[in-house]
Amino acid sequence: MSTFNYTFYFSLFYFVTLTGCPGIGDRLAPDEEGYIIVYEEGVCFSFNNGDNYILKYISINPRGTRLRDEKIILNPPLHIVNAFICIPSSLYKFNKDGQCFIRANFTFLKNSTYSRRIFSALEVSNGVVHNIRSDDMEILRPYDEMIQK
Known part of the structure; x- marks a missing residue:
């Protein structure tokens, strides 16, 4: 076998080893931002099109x-x-003052390899809950949303 063949196969082997095979695991999906609403049941956050997902x-x-x-x-x-x-108060008691974040991961019922991540941030001031925008260090956003500030 010639030197070219060894070089070619060696390069191909290391290219596949270092880059991986294409697939869903090679793509970094951005987080979705959920919005906080307070109901009698507790602090709630939005999750659109979530019929076929489990937490x-x-x-x-x-x-x-x-x-x-x-x-x-x-x-x-x-x-x-x-x-x-x-989120009922039996699961988590929010402080009277301060900021916190909620990160949730949902998987698709029909295909457990597909998941969605929802991120929400809130502020409690004098016992009143407010929705706040998370910063770019807390949530993974698409690049075009990051530069629109």
Whole structure:
């Protein structure tokens, strides 16, 4: 075999090894932003077109919490009702003042490899909950949304 063949196969092997095979795992999907609404049931956030999804985990933490310090609740007993997920006070008690974020991951019922991530941020001031916009360090946005500030 010639030197060209060795070089070609060697280059092909390392190209595939370093770049991976194309597929859904090679694409970084942006997070979706959910909006906070307060109902009698608790603090709720929007989740449009969520009929065929189940909640795999939810993370509710004060703003500024490092990723390794986040508290994650796996398979929480929450359900999508009228395009909203409501967090009752029995699951999480929000402080009277401060900011926090909610990160939730949903998987598709028919294909568990497809998932959606919803991110919401809120501020509690004197016991009143307000929806706030998350910054670019907390949520993965498409690039065109990041430059439109």
